[in-house]
Amino acid sequence: MKAKVTATARYLPERVLTNFDLEKMVDTNNEWIRSRTGIETRHLVSEGEATSDMGTNIAMQLLEKTGKSPEDIDLILVATSTPDYLVCATAALIQNNIGAKNAWGFDIAAACSGFIYAMETGTKMVESGRYKNAIVIGADTMSSIIDYTDRNTCVIFGDGGGGVLLEQSDDEIGILDSILHTDGSGSQYLNVPAGGSAHPASKDTIENRMHYVHQDGKTVFKFAVKNMADVSKQILDQNNLTGDDLKLFIPHQANRRIIDAAAKRCGLAEDKVLININKYGNTTAGTIPIALDEAVETNRLQKGDLLLLAAFGGGFTWGSMLIRWGDA
Numbered sequence: 179m180k181a182k183v184t185a186t187a188r189y190l191p192e193r194v195l196t197n198f199d200l201e202k203m204v205d206t207n208n209e210w211i212r213s214r215t216g217i218e219t220r221h222l223v224s225e226g227e228a229t230s231d232m233g234t235n236i237a238m239q240l241l242e243k244t245g246k247s248p249e250d251i252d253l254i255l256v257a258t259s260t261p262d263y264l265v266c267a268t269a270a271l272i273q274n275n276i277g278a279k280n281a282w283g284f285d286i287a288a289a290c291s292g293f294i295y296a297m298e299t300g301t302k303m304v305e306s307g308r309y310k311n312a313i314v315i316g317a318d319t320m321s322s323i324i325d326y327t328d329r330n331t332c333v334i335f336g337d338g339g340g341g342v343l344l345e346q347s348d349d350e351i352g353i354l355d356s357i358l359h360t361d362g363s364g365s366q367y368l369n370v371p372a373g374g375s376a377h378p379a380s381k382d383t384i385e386n387r388m389h390y391v392h393q394d395g396k397t398v399f400k401f402a403v404k405n406m407a408d409v410s411k412q413i414l415d416q417n418n419l420t421g422d423d424l425k426l427f428i429p430h431q432a433n434r435r436i437i438d439a440a441a442k443r444c445g446l447a448e449d450k451v452l453i454n455i456n457k458y459g460n461t462t463a464g465t466i467p468i469a470l471d472e473a474v475e476t477n478r479l480q481k482g483d484l485l486l487l488a489a490f491g492g493g494f495t496w497g498s499m500l501i502r503w504g505d506a
Protein backbone atom coordinates (compact mmCIF):
# COMPACT_ATOMS: atom_id res chain seq x y z
CA MET A 179 0.00 0.00 0.00
CA LYS A 180 1.15 3.53 -0.80
CA ALA A 181 0.09 6.94 0.49
CA LYS A 182 -1.05 9.56 -2.02
CA VAL A 183 -1.91 13.24 -1.89
CA THR A 184 -5.64 13.73 -2.53
CA ALA A 185 -5.87 17.48 -1.85
CA THR A 186 -3.64 20.51 -1.31
CA ALA A 187 -4.26 23.90 0.32
CA ARG A 188 -2.38 27.03 1.36
CA TYR A 189 -2.86 30.07 3.53
CA LEU A 190 -1.00 33.36 3.29
CA PRO A 191 -1.91 36.12 5.74
CA GLU A 192 -3.21 39.30 4.16
CA ARG A 193 -0.61 41.80 5.36
CA VAL A 194 2.29 42.31 2.91
CA LEU A 195 5.76 43.64 3.80
CA THR A 196 7.74 44.83 0.78
CA ASN A 197 11.47 45.41 0.36
CA PHE A 198 10.65 49.12 0.26
CA ASP A 199 8.93 48.85 3.65
CA LEU A 200 12.07 47.16 5.01
CA GLU A 201 14.24 49.99 3.64
CA LYS A 202 12.48 52.22 6.17
CA MET A 203 13.06 49.79 9.05
CA VAL A 204 16.72 48.68 8.69
CA ASP A 205 19.84 49.62 6.70
CA THR A 206 19.01 47.65 3.54
CA ASN A 207 17.71 48.24 0.04
CA ASN A 208 15.48 46.60 -2.53
CA GLU A 209 18.37 45.96 -4.93
CA TRP A 210 20.46 44.12 -2.29
CA ILE A 211 17.56 41.94 -1.14
CA ARG A 212 16.46 41.07 -4.69
CA SER A 213 19.92 40.26 -5.99
CA ARG A 214 21.16 38.33 -2.91
CA THR A 215 17.92 36.41 -2.14
CA GLY A 216 15.33 36.81 -4.94
CA ILE A 217 12.74 38.09 -2.44
CA GLU A 218 10.46 41.06 -3.20
CA THR A 219 7.57 40.72 -0.74
CA ARG A 220 6.57 38.54 2.21
CA HIS A 221 3.27 38.10 4.06
CA LEU A 222 2.88 38.69 7.80
CA VAL A 223 0.14 37.68 10.23
CA SER A 224 -2.10 40.30 11.82
CA GLU A 225 -2.05 40.86 15.54
CA GLY A 226 -3.57 37.90 17.36
CA GLU A 227 -3.15 35.52 14.39
CA ALA A 228 -1.06 32.44 15.25
CA THR A 229 0.19 29.26 13.54
CA SER A 230 -2.89 27.27 14.60
CA ASP A 231 -5.14 29.84 12.88
CA MET A 232 -3.30 29.33 9.60
CA GLY A 233 -3.33 25.55 10.12
CA THR A 234 -7.05 25.52 10.89
CA ASN A 235 -7.81 27.42 7.69
CA ILE A 236 -5.66 24.95 5.72
CA ALA A 237 -7.27 21.89 7.33
CA MET A 238 -10.78 23.24 6.64
CA GLN A 239 -9.90 23.76 2.97
CA LEU A 240 -8.63 20.16 2.76
CA LEU A 241 -11.91 18.86 4.21
CA GLU A 242 -13.94 20.97 1.82
CA LYS A 243 -11.92 19.90 -1.23
CA THR A 244 -12.24 16.19 -0.44
CA GLY A 245 -15.79 16.25 0.91
CA LYS A 246 -14.60 14.64 4.14
CA SER A 247 -16.16 15.38 7.49
CA PRO A 248 -13.93 16.25 10.47
CA GLU A 249 -14.77 12.87 12.06
CA ASP A 250 -13.23 11.06 9.04
CA ILE A 251 -9.72 12.30 9.87
CA ASP A 252 -7.38 9.84 11.60
CA LEU A 253 -4.19 11.85 12.10
CA ILE A 254 -2.99 15.48 12.09
CA LEU A 255 0.72 16.28 11.74
CA VAL A 256 1.98 19.85 11.94
CA ALA A 257 5.52 20.78 10.95
CA THR A 258 6.38 24.07 12.63
CA SER A 259 9.13 25.91 14.46
CA THR A 260 6.67 28.49 15.71
CA PRO A 261 3.96 26.57 17.60
CA ASP A 262 1.33 28.65 19.40
CA TYR A 263 2.65 27.35 22.74
CA LEU A 264 5.71 25.50 24.05
CA VAL A 265 3.43 23.02 25.79
CA CYS A 266 0.34 21.92 23.88
CA ALA A 267 0.89 20.92 20.28
CA THR A 268 -0.44 23.10 17.48
CA ALA A 269 -1.83 19.86 16.01
CA ALA A 270 -4.06 19.56 19.09
CA LEU A 271 -5.37 23.10 18.67
CA ILE A 272 -6.17 22.45 15.01
CA GLN A 273 -7.80 19.10 15.88
CA ASN A 274 -10.11 20.90 18.29
CA ASN A 275 -10.79 23.85 15.98
CA ILE A 276 -11.95 21.65 13.11
CA GLY A 277 -13.76 19.15 15.35
CA ALA A 278 -11.71 16.13 14.24
CA LYS A 279 -12.71 14.17 17.32
CA ASN A 280 -11.40 10.82 16.03
CA ALA A 281 -7.95 12.17 15.13
CA TRP A 282 -4.75 12.22 17.14
CA GLY A 283 -1.72 14.25 16.21
CA PHE A 284 1.49 15.98 17.10
CA ASP A 285 3.98 18.63 15.98
CA ILE A 286 7.27 17.99 14.21
CA ALA A 287 10.21 20.35 14.72
CA ALA A 288 12.64 20.11 11.82
CA ALA A 289 12.73 23.79 10.81
CA CYS A 290 12.63 24.28 7.04
CA SER A 291 12.75 20.50 6.33
CA GLY A 292 9.71 20.04 8.57
CA PHE A 293 7.17 19.45 5.82
CA ILE A 294 9.23 16.64 4.25
CA TYR A 295 9.79 15.09 7.70
CA ALA A 296 6.03 15.29 8.38
CA MET A 297 5.21 13.86 4.94
CA GLU A 298 7.54 10.92 5.63
CA THR A 299 5.87 10.32 9.01
CA GLY A 300 2.34 10.61 7.57
CA THR A 301 3.23 8.38 4.62
CA LYS A 302 4.53 5.58 6.84
CA MET A 303 1.46 5.82 9.12
CA VAL A 304 -0.91 5.55 6.15
CA GLU A 305 1.15 2.84 4.42
CA SER A 306 0.97 0.76 7.60
CA GLY A 307 -2.75 0.37 7.01
CA ARG A 308 -3.53 1.40 10.56
CA TYR A 309 -4.61 4.93 9.57
CA LYS A 310 -6.74 5.67 6.52
CA ASN A 311 -5.61 9.26 6.16
CA ALA A 312 -3.50 12.07 7.58
CA ILE A 313 -3.66 15.84 7.34
CA VAL A 314 -0.06 17.03 6.96
CA ILE A 315 0.54 20.75 7.47
CA GLY A 316 3.68 22.89 7.28
CA ALA A 317 3.15 26.38 8.71
CA ASP A 318 5.24 29.03 10.43
CA THR A 319 4.67 32.44 11.94
CA MET A 320 8.27 33.53 11.52
CA SER A 321 7.40 37.13 12.39
CA SER A 322 6.93 35.95 15.99
CA ILE A 323 10.66 35.08 16.26
CA ILE A 324 12.26 37.59 13.87
CA ASP A 325 14.15 40.64 15.07
CA TYR A 326 13.00 43.47 12.81
CA THR A 327 16.12 45.45 13.73
CA ASP A 328 18.46 42.72 12.36
CA ARG A 329 18.94 43.11 8.61
CA ASN A 330 20.67 39.71 8.38
CA THR A 331 17.42 37.88 9.10
CA CYS A 332 14.40 40.18 8.82
CA VAL A 333 14.58 40.49 5.04
CA ILE A 334 14.49 36.73 4.48
CA PHE A 335 11.52 35.33 6.37
CA GLY A 336 7.72 35.52 6.03
CA ASP A 337 4.60 33.90 7.50
CA GLY A 338 2.42 31.29 5.82
CA GLY A 339 1.62 27.64 5.45
CA GLY A 340 0.14 24.88 3.40
CA GLY A 341 -0.90 21.29 3.69
CA VAL A 342 -2.09 18.11 2.07
CA LEU A 343 -4.45 15.26 2.79
CA LEU A 344 -2.71 11.89 2.51
CA GLU A 345 -4.86 8.83 1.80
CA GLN A 346 -4.27 5.17 0.99
CA SER A 347 -3.38 4.26 -2.57
CA ASP A 348 -3.33 0.78 -4.04
CA ASP A 349 -1.85 1.66 -7.42
CA GLU A 350 1.40 3.23 -8.64
CA ILE A 351 0.31 6.72 -7.57
CA GLY A 352 1.78 8.11 -4.36
CA ILE A 353 4.94 8.78 -2.37
CA LEU A 354 7.63 6.63 -4.02
CA ASP A 355 10.83 7.32 -2.11
CA SER A 356 12.48 9.66 0.38
CA ILE A 357 15.88 10.47 1.86
CA LEU A 358 16.12 12.27 5.21
CA HIS A 359 19.13 13.51 7.14
CA THR A 360 19.96 15.21 10.44
CA ASP A 361 23.32 16.62 11.54
CA GLY A 362 23.05 18.21 14.97
CA SER A 363 26.58 19.59 14.80
CA GLY A 364 25.00 22.37 12.71
CA SER A 365 22.66 23.50 15.49
CA GLN A 366 24.93 26.41 16.44
CA TYR A 367 24.58 28.08 13.01
CA LEU A 368 20.81 28.60 12.96
CA ASN A 369 18.63 28.70 16.07
CA VAL A 370 16.56 30.66 18.57
CA PRO A 371 18.85 30.58 21.62
CA ALA A 372 16.35 31.22 24.43
CA GLY A 373 12.86 30.27 25.50
CA GLY A 374 13.58 26.57 25.75
CA SER A 375 15.07 24.58 28.64
CA ALA A 376 18.66 25.62 27.82
CA HIS A 377 17.92 29.29 28.43
CA PRO A 378 14.45 29.80 29.91
CA ALA A 379 12.96 33.25 29.42
CA SER A 380 14.46 35.82 31.78
CA LYS A 381 15.18 39.53 31.88
CA ASP A 382 18.66 38.78 30.51
CA THR A 383 17.47 36.65 27.60
CA ILE A 384 15.06 39.39 26.59
CA GLU A 385 17.64 42.18 26.94
CA ASN A 386 20.12 40.15 24.88
CA ARG A 387 17.51 39.54 22.14
CA MET A 388 17.91 35.78 22.54
CA HIS A 389 14.31 34.94 21.61
CA TYR A 390 14.90 35.78 17.97
CA VAL A 391 16.36 33.75 15.10
CA HIS A 392 20.15 33.92 15.00
CA GLN A 393 22.01 32.61 12.00
CA ASP A 394 25.43 32.50 10.43
CA GLY A 395 24.10 33.18 6.94
CA LYS A 396 27.27 32.27 5.04
CA THR A 397 27.67 28.88 6.76
CA VAL A 398 23.99 28.05 6.29
CA PHE A 399 24.23 29.08 2.64
CA LYS A 400 27.23 26.80 1.94
CA PHE A 401 25.60 23.91 3.78
CA ALA A 402 22.34 24.39 1.89
CA VAL A 403 23.87 24.60 -1.57
CA LYS A 404 25.81 21.38 -1.08
CA ASN A 405 23.26 19.28 0.78
CA MET A 406 20.01 20.23 -0.95
CA ALA A 407 21.70 19.66 -4.31
CA ASP A 408 23.26 16.34 -3.20
CA VAL A 409 20.08 14.90 -1.69
CA SER A 410 18.08 15.87 -4.80
CA LYS A 411 20.57 14.20 -7.12
CA GLN A 412 20.89 11.16 -4.85
CA ILE A 413 17.16 10.33 -4.91
CA LEU A 414 17.11 10.60 -8.71
CA ASP A 415 20.17 8.32 -9.00
CA GLN A 416 18.80 5.65 -6.67
CA ASN A 417 15.58 5.52 -8.73
CA ASN A 418 17.49 5.43 -12.05
CA LEU A 419 16.00 8.78 -13.05
CA THR A 420 17.41 12.00 -14.48
CA GLY A 421 16.09 15.55 -14.39
CA ASP A 422 14.42 14.84 -17.78
CA ASP A 423 12.06 12.35 -16.11
CA LEU A 424 10.72 14.95 -13.69
CA LYS A 425 7.70 17.11 -14.40
CA LEU A 426 8.37 19.47 -11.51
CA PHE A 427 10.93 20.20 -8.81
CA ILE A 428 9.66 22.02 -5.71
CA PRO A 429 12.63 23.04 -3.55
CA HIS A 430 12.44 24.78 -0.18
CA GLN A 431 12.36 28.50 -0.89
CA ALA A 432 15.15 30.03 1.21
CA ASN A 433 17.27 31.84 -1.34
CA ARG A 434 16.96 31.99 -5.14
CA ARG A 435 20.69 31.30 -5.51
CA ILE A 436 20.42 28.08 -3.43
CA ILE A 437 17.48 26.90 -5.59
CA ASP A 438 19.37 27.62 -8.82
CA ALA A 439 22.39 25.62 -7.59
CA ALA A 440 20.23 22.57 -6.73
CA ALA A 441 18.37 22.73 -10.05
CA LYS A 442 21.65 22.92 -11.95
CA ARG A 443 23.05 19.90 -10.11
CA CYS A 444 20.00 17.84 -11.18
CA GLY A 445 20.27 19.10 -14.75
CA LEU A 446 16.83 20.71 -14.57
CA ALA A 447 15.58 23.29 -17.05
CA GLU A 448 14.23 26.46 -15.44
CA ASP A 449 10.62 25.69 -16.44
CA LYS A 450 10.70 22.51 -14.31
CA VAL A 451 11.48 24.39 -11.10
CA LEU A 452 8.76 26.08 -9.07
CA ILE A 453 9.99 29.38 -7.67
CA ASN A 454 7.75 31.70 -5.66
CA ILE A 455 10.28 33.03 -3.14
CA ASN A 456 9.84 36.48 -4.71
CA LYS A 457 6.28 36.67 -3.30
CA TYR A 458 6.56 35.00 0.10
CA GLY A 459 10.21 34.86 1.25
CA ASN A 460 11.15 31.91 3.44
CA THR A 461 8.07 30.67 5.32
CA THR A 462 10.15 27.81 6.86
CA ALA A 463 7.94 24.66 6.98
CA GLY A 464 5.40 26.46 4.81
CA THR A 465 7.35 26.92 1.58
CA ILE A 466 6.89 23.47 -0.01
CA PRO A 467 3.16 22.93 0.66
CA ILE A 468 2.41 26.53 -0.42
CA ALA A 469 4.28 25.94 -3.68
CA LEU A 470 2.62 22.55 -4.15
CA ASP A 471 -0.85 24.07 -3.87
CA GLU A 472 0.11 26.78 -6.38
CA ALA A 473 1.41 24.08 -8.76
CA VAL A 474 -1.91 22.21 -8.55
CA GLU A 475 -3.93 25.40 -9.00
CA THR A 476 -1.99 26.35 -12.14
CA ASN A 477 -2.22 22.81 -13.62
CA ARG A 478 1.51 22.19 -13.48
CA LEU A 479 0.94 18.61 -12.26
CA GLN A 480 -1.12 15.93 -14.05
CA LYS A 481 -1.84 12.33 -13.15
CA GLY A 482 1.28 10.18 -13.50
CA ASP A 483 3.78 13.09 -13.37
CA LEU A 484 6.94 12.71 -11.29
CA LEU A 485 7.46 15.41 -8.66
CA LEU A 486 10.59 15.98 -6.59
CA LEU A 487 10.57 17.85 -3.26
CA ALA A 488 13.77 18.89 -1.46
CA ALA A 489 14.56 20.94 1.62
CA PHE A 490 17.21 21.90 4.16
CA GLY A 491 16.98 23.76 7.43
CA GLY A 492 18.11 24.42 10.96
CA GLY A 493 19.32 21.46 12.96
CA PHE A 494 20.82 20.88 10.44
CA THR A 495 18.11 18.89 8.67
CA TRP A 496 17.70 18.07 5.00
CA GLY A 497 15.88 15.66 2.72
CA SER A 498 14.16 14.87 -0.55
CA MET A 499 10.97 13.07 -1.59
CA LEU A 500 9.87 11.59 -4.91
CA ILE A 501 6.13 11.50 -5.69
CA ARG A 502 4.11 10.00 -8.56
CA TRP A 503 1.29 12.53 -8.78
CA GLY A 504 -2.36 11.46 -8.75
CA ASP A 505 -5.42 13.56 -9.46
CA ALA A 506 -5.44 15.90 -6.45
Ligand SMILES: CC(C)(COP(=O)(O)OP(=O)(O)OC[C@H]1O[C@@H](n2cnc3c(N)ncnc32)[C@H](O)[C@@H]1OP(=O)(O)O)[C@@H](O)C(=O)NCCC(=O)NCCS
Nearest residue numbers: 206207210214290329330333395396398399432433490491
Ligand atom coordinates in the same frame (compact mmCIF):
# COMPACT_ATOMS: atom_id res chain seq x y z
C1 LIG B 1 21.75 35.77 4.52
C2 LIG B 1 22.25 35.85 3.09
C3 LIG B 1 21.14 36.30 2.17
C4 LIG B 1 23.37 36.86 3.03
O1 LIG B 1 23.85 36.94 1.71
P1 LIG B 1 25.42 36.90 1.41
O2 LIG B 1 25.59 37.05 -0.03
O3 LIG B 1 25.97 35.65 2.05
O4 LIG B 1 25.88 38.17 2.15
P2 LIG B 1 27.02 38.30 3.27
O5 LIG B 1 26.56 37.60 4.51
O6 LIG B 1 28.29 37.86 2.63
O7 LIG B 1 27.01 39.82 3.48
C5 LIG B 1 27.53 40.70 2.51
C6 LIG B 1 27.39 42.10 3.06
O8 LIG B 1 26.00 42.47 3.01
C7 LIG B 1 25.60 42.92 4.29
N1 LIG B 1 24.20 42.62 4.49
C8 LIG B 1 23.66 41.60 5.17
N2 LIG B 1 22.32 41.68 5.14
C9 LIG B 1 22.03 42.79 4.45
C10 LIG B 1 20.83 43.40 4.07
N3 LIG B 1 19.62 42.90 4.41
N4 LIG B 1 20.88 44.53 3.33
C11 LIG B 1 22.04 45.05 2.98
N5 LIG B 1 23.22 44.53 3.30
C12 LIG B 1 23.21 43.39 4.03
C13 LIG B 1 26.49 42.23 5.27
O9 LIG B 1 26.54 42.92 6.48
C14 LIG B 1 27.81 42.24 4.53
O10 LIG B 1 28.40 43.49 4.67
P3 LIG B 1 29.99 43.60 4.94
O11 LIG B 1 30.62 42.96 3.72
O12 LIG B 1 30.18 45.06 5.06
O13 LIG B 1 30.22 42.82 6.18
C15 LIG B 1 22.79 34.47 2.62
O14 LIG B 1 23.97 34.17 3.31
C16 LIG B 1 21.81 33.37 2.82
O15 LIG B 1 20.78 33.31 2.16
N6 LIG B 1 22.15 32.42 3.71
C17 LIG B 1 21.27 31.31 3.98
C18 LIG B 1 20.24 31.75 4.97
C19 LIG B 1 19.07 30.83 5.02
O16 LIG B 1 18.64 30.32 4.01
N7 LIG B 1 18.51 30.64 6.20
C20 LIG B 1 17.36 29.82 6.39
C21 LIG B 1 17.73 28.42 6.27
S1 LIG B 1 16.37 27.42 5.92
